[in-house]
Amino acid sequence: xxxxxxxxxxxxxxxxxxxxxxxxxxxxxxxxxxxECDGLAMYREMPMLVVLPETVEQVQRVMRICHEQGVPVxxxxxxxxxxxxxxxxxxxxxxxxxxxxxxxNIDPVGRTARLQPGVRNLAISEEAAQYGLxxxxxxxxxxxxxxxxxxxxxxxxxxxLKYGLTVHNILSVEMITAEGDRVQVGSDxxxxxxxxxxxxxTGSEGLLGxxxxxxxxxxxxxxxxxxxxxxxxxxxxxGDSVGxxxxxxxxxxxLEMMDGHAIVAAxxxxxxxxxxDAKALLLCEVDGTEEEVxxxxxxxxxxxxxxxxxxxxxxxxxxxxxxxxxxRKSAFPAVGRISPDYYCMDGTIPRRYLAKVLLEMEKMSxxxxxxxxxxxxAGDGNLHPLILFDxxxxxxFERTEEFGSKILELCxxxxxxxxxxxGVGVEKIRQMAVxxxxxxxxxxxDVKAAFDPTGILNPGKGVxxxxxxxEYRSIEHKQxxxxxxxxxxx
Amino acid sequence: xxxxxxxxxxxxxxARRNGQKLNIVGGxxxxxxxxxADSEAGILSMAEHTGVVEYHPVELVLxxxxxxxxxxxxxxxxxxxxxxxxxxxxxxEASTIGGxxxxxxxxxARPWTGSVRDQVLGIRLLNGKGEHLRFGGxxxxxxxxxxxxxxxxxAMGTLGVMTxxxxxxxxxxxxxxxxxxxxxxxxxxxxxxxxxxxxxxxxGACWVDGKVYLRLAGAKSAVEATAEKWSGDVMAQGDAFWQxxxxxxxxxxxxxxxxxxxxxxxxTAKTPELDGPWMIDWIGSxxxxxxxxxxxxxxxxxxxxxxxxxxxxxxxxxxDVMHSQxxxxxxxxxxxxxxxxxxxxxxxxxxxxxx
Numbered sequence: 012x013x014x015x016x017x018x019x020x021x022x023x024x025x026x027x028x029x030x031x032x033x034x035x036x037x038x039x040x041x042x043x044x045x046x047e048c049d050g051l052a053m054y055r056e057m058p059m060l061v062v063l064p065e066t067v068e069q070v071q072r073v074m075r076i077c078h079e080q081g082v083p084v085x086x087x088x089x090x091x092x093x094x095x096x097x098x099x100x101x102x103x104x105x106x107x108x109x110x111x112x113x114x115x116n117i118d119p120v121g122r123t124a125r126l127q128p129g130v131r132n133l134a135i136s137e138e139a140a141q142y143g144l145x146x147x148x149x150x151x152x153x154x155x156x157x158x159x160x161x162x163x164x165x166x167x168x169x170x171x172l173k174y175g176l177t178v179h180n181i182l183s184v185e186m187i188t189a190e191g192d193r194v195q196v197g198s199d200x201x202x203x204x205x206x207x208x209x210x211x212x213t214g215s216e217g218l219l220g221x222x223x224x225x226x227x228x229x230x231x232x233x234x235x236x237x238x239x240x241x242x243x244x245x246x247x248x249x250g251d252s253v254g255x256x257x258x259x260x261x262x263x264x265x266l267e268m269m270d271g272h273a274i275v276a277a278x279x280x281x282x283x284x285x286x287x288d289a290k291a292l293l294l295c296e297v298d299g300t301e302e303e304v305x306x307x308x309x310x311x312x313x314x315x316x317x318x319x320x321x322x323x324x325x326x327x328x329x330x331x332x333x334x335x336x337x338x339r340k341s342a343f344p345a346v347g348r349i350s351p352d353y354y355c356m357d358g359t360i361p362r363r364y365l366a367k368v369l370l371e372m373e374k375m376s377x378x379x380x381x382x383x384x385x386x387x388x389a390g391d392g393n394l395h396p397l398i399l400f401d402x403x404x405x406x407x408f409e410r411t412e413e414f415g416s417k418i419l420e421l422c423x424x425x426x427x428x429x430x431x432x433x434g435v436g437v438e439k440i441r442q443m444a445v446x447x448x449x450x451x452x453x454x455x456x457d458v459k460a461a462f463d464p465t466g467i468l469n470p471g472k473g474v475x476x477x478x479x480x481x482e483y484r485s486i487e488h489k490q491x492x493x494x495x496x497x498x499x500x501x
Numbered sequence: 502x503x504x505x506x507x508x509x510x511x512x513x514x515x516a517r518r519n520g521q522k523l524n525i526v527g528g529x530x531x532x533x534x535x536x537x538a539d540s541e542a543g544i545l546s547m548a549e550h551t552g553v554v555e556y557h558p559v560e561l562v563l564x565x566x567x568x569x570x571x572x573x574x575x576x577x578x579x580x581x582x583x584x585x586x587x588x589x590x591x592x593x594e595a596s597t598i599g600g601x602x603x604x605x606x607x608x609x610a611r612p613w614t615g616s617v618r619d620q621v622l623g624i625r626l627l628n629g630k631g632e633h634l635r636f637g638g639x640x641x642x643x644x645x646x647x648x649x650x651x652x653x654x655x656a657m658g659t660l661g662v663m664t665x666x667x668x669x670x671x672x673x674x675x676x677x678x679x680x681x682x683x684x685x686x687x688x689x690x691x692x693x694x695x696x697x698x699x700x701x702x703x704x705g706a707c708w709v710d711g712k713v714y715l716r717l718a719g720a721k722s723a724v725e726a727t728a729e730k731w732s733g734d735v736m737a738q739g740d741a742f743w744q745x746x747x748x749x750x751x752x753x754x755x756x757x758x759x760x761x762x763x764x765x766x767x768x769t770a771k772t773p774e775l776d777g778p779w780m781i782d783w784i785g786s787x788x789x790x791x792x793x794x795x796x797x798x799x800x801x802x803x804x805x806x807x808x809x810x811x812x813x814x815x816x817x818x819x820x821d822v823m824h825s826q827x828x829x830x831x832x833x834x835x836x837x838x839x840x841x842x843x844x845x846x847x848x849x850x851x852x853x854x855x856x
Contacts, residue, residue, distance in 0.1 A: 118769065119698070120691065120694045120695065120698065120769050121694055121767060121768050121769040122694070122697065122698055122768075142698075143698070143700075144698070164644060165644050165648070167642055171641065171642060172641065175615065175619065176642065178619075178648065178651065179615055179619050188829060188833070190829075192829035193829075194827060194829045194830050196830070198765065198807060198808045198809055199766065199767035199768075199770075199806075199807030199808055200764075200765030200766050200767065200786050200787070200807065200808035200809060201611065201612060201616070201765060201783060201786045201787070202605060202616060202618075202654075202655070202765055203655075203765065203808075203809050203824075204655065204765075204809050204811050204823040204824045204826075205655050205656065205823055205826070205834065205852055205853070206652055206653070206654075206655055206656035206659070206660065206834060206837065206852075207605070207618055207651050207652050207653070207654040207655050207656070208652070208830070208833070208834070208837075210618060210648045210651030210652055210654065211647055211648055211649070211651070211652040211837075213648065214644045214647070214648055215647055215648075219647075231697075231698050231699055231700040232700060233700050234700045254559035254560070255559075257559060257561060257672075258558055258559045258581075258672075259672075260582060260672035260673075260675065261672075262671070262672070299700070299702065299719070299720070299723065300700065300701060300702060300719075300720075300723040300726065300727065301726075302720065302722035302723040302725075302726045303702065303719055303720040303722065303723035305722070306720045306721075306722050306723070307720060359638075359640040359641070359642045359643060360640065361557065361560055361562070361639060361640060362559070362560055363557065363559065363560065388642070390641075391640070391641035391642050392560075392640050392641060392642070393640075393641075393642045426638065426639055426640075427638065427640050428638050428640055428642075428643040428645050429645050430643070430644050430645050431640070431641075431642035431643060431644065432642050432644060433644070434644050435644070435645055435646075439645070443645060443646070446645050446646075447635075447645075447646060450632045450634055451634045451635065451636065451646070454628065454632075454634055454649070454840070454841070455646050455647055455649075457840035457841075458647050458649070458837060458840050459647075460836070460840065461833060461836035461837040461839070461840045462833055462836075462837075464836075473646075474646065
């Protein structure tokens with residue numbers, strides 16, 4: 012950021028109150044407080060002020076003023092993100108899009124929905140259900156998270172292997188640029204001319220623009236879905252079974268794995284009837300037409316048996332299917348019950364290294380003296396190790412972070428990445444230096460500058476400064492000075 | 502199979518030193534696309550930079566050098582019962598994966614399987630400074646850093662030289678069947694969309710010469726049951742029809758003298774009224790039109806139908822051939838180009854006259 016004298020908080024608020032309902036230009040600490048963090052509450056910062064505009068024109072005016080004055084802007088949806096990507100900037104504005112919560116249109120024949128960015132993910136499928144349609148990506152926060160936030164993070168969920176991520180399921184966005192211009196990126200067609208800016212924007216964590224409208228594709232709801240639960244006495248066998256199903260030519264709608272710790276915690280939590288002595292559990296959901304599901308379920312069951320499953324149970328009703336999934340879906344709160352706090356990591360690895368990575372993690376768990384439970388989007392290699400800790404024990408969170416960062420480095424080492432779906436934000440900005448070299452990071456900075464020449468959009472997130480990386484790579488984790496490196500340490 | 506990266510990188514350095522421009526050429530099969538290549542520029546050939554770098558069928562991931570031909574890739578995948586399920590058009594045997602991604606070309610299955618851009622997991626890219634960079638990776642989910650890999654789709658090589666591409670691949674469907682019946686153009690768009698809205702194993706919906714073709718693909722029992730249920734005759738040579746559509750070898754595309762326009766539209770939009778034949782593919786999202794027209798005349802029609810138009814083949818290729826861009830997006834794209842290629846070395850003017 013430049014060093015010009017910034018506009019004061021009261022001056023800025025006054026300017027906003029000219030065109031935004033004064034009740035929704037928030038400046039007092041008490042009302043600002045809920046905005047100090049997103050879903051990753053370990054990272055907190057109080058914003059200078061929060062605005063909740065109601066129209067796109069108001070968003071444009073906010074951006075123009077902030078651009079002129081060099082004031083940082085952090086766009087915010089429901090604040091469910093898990094990487095502190097929506098953590099405020101202390102000298103900046105939080106631009107809440109909470110009031111943009113209308114479904115503008117559903118086209119049941121063309122299978123699309125036009126949405127304001129604050130529409131909740133689950134609300135899309137609920138509204139589309141009357142036409143036999145639904146929206147594919149289903150992050151576990153879907154009851155609360157918004158489509159605008161999904162675009163910012165390129166959110167996934169449990170059905171990505173077959174139905175893709177956010178980037179595969181949107182047609183266009185309307186965006187306000189850093190300079191306050193209103194542009195449409197993408198179209199109502201499946202693609203647009205020229206370089207794919209829509210893909211670039213998806214997952215850009217609010218660093219390139221503010222999304223004010225999203226058009227998504229809807230899918231016909233499958234006729235049937237059935238889930239196989241298979242227990243294994245080793246992680247290796249479960250891992251091989253994942254590869255076995257896929258290379259057999261079956262692409263499951265969902266394919267999830269849990270380790271022994273997660274199985275027991277989840278079963279205690281909701282009595283899903285999981286095999287408590289198993290070392291690994293697979294949930295393999297097949298969806299499609301009745302004939303297809305019938306055929307593929309039989310083949311998958313036979314495969315699992317051949318590959319050493321110690322128990323197999325296939326859902327025979329919708330209730331049973333829901334029960335089997337309930338354990339997986341409540342794995343996080345279940346783990347929350349056996350530990351005061353937990354920290355969820357999000358690395359992705361090539362599946363063939365699953366056993367190696369989980370074994371290494373066990374070793375690290377002993378070294379750090381911290382338990383770890385694993386739930387895993389096995390179909391697409393996305394790991395969610397949950398490190399169990401107690402924030403009230405001095406030094407334990409720091410140790411947890413250290414453990415987490417070692418896990419992410421391990422993911423990169425085997426050819427994976429530091430984040431599959433939660434984003435970099437502030438949280439993983441240090442590990443960016445492990446996955447990318449200085450030239451690559453500089454290219455990211457240059458791309459950012461192409462959209463946001465003065466650097467007002469969510470500064471300090473997503474991409475670390477090169478200076479910071481050199482310090483991190485030299486493993487000297489010392490106090491940092493000012494600016495972005497500061498934010499990087501939270 | 503060979504790694505030519507050093508020679509390619511040296512050529513970029515040299516061009517930069519000498520203030521020279523470079524046209525990136527793979528198999529040269531898509532030279533008819535985009536604007537006419539800059540005749541003053543040198544040629545940077547990717548044709549020798551070929552070969553499979555890594556292939557893990559169990560992971561559904563393939564990594565290849567960008568100059569590898571689609572033909573070679575498809576042969577390697579077929580041995581494992583897998584395929585490029587976005588069905589890239591093959592303009593002869595020379596078409597490469599790099600060119601396919603640069604031009605963002607996908608075939609009839611695209612509305613269901615996604616496009617080539619959708620399957621890209623990562624790339625290596627030489628930027629205009631000659632830096633060899635790696636973006637994305639070999640895993641399905643990766644949100645670290647901006648999605649520079651997919652940004653290349655449609656950029657026609659204006660942002661750098663892709664040297665390596667990692668892609669998601671898929672199993673070949675176990676069975677296919679094609680249903681054909683006569684239908685008028687003003688009924689077909691609604692019909693195709695209604696069919697696509699049913700939870701059935703459909704992977705193709707195309708209308709040409711007064712007939713609508715629907716392709717079913719997937720588990721044998723599901724394909725058979727749906728073919729039984731839906732109207733239309735089962736075609737004996739169904740797969741051959743789709744291959745012709747995929748490779749643009751269908752009779753519709755035959756006359757090279759008449760300009761070929763590509764409309765990317767709202768799937769349900771009414772087909773614009775113009776003199777000349779149409780082919781409607783992708784459930785209505787991609788519509789081909791043959792006829793003499795000007796981009797400025799067609800753009801309002803495309804816009805009214807929710808989409809964009811480009812001159813795909815033939816016509817005046819010294820003028821702009823892509824749907825025009827609003828000023829704010831032009832400014833951003835110029836700066837994006839500059840961020841990758843500050844000296845404007847790669848494919849000058851190939852995508853837009855102003856880039």
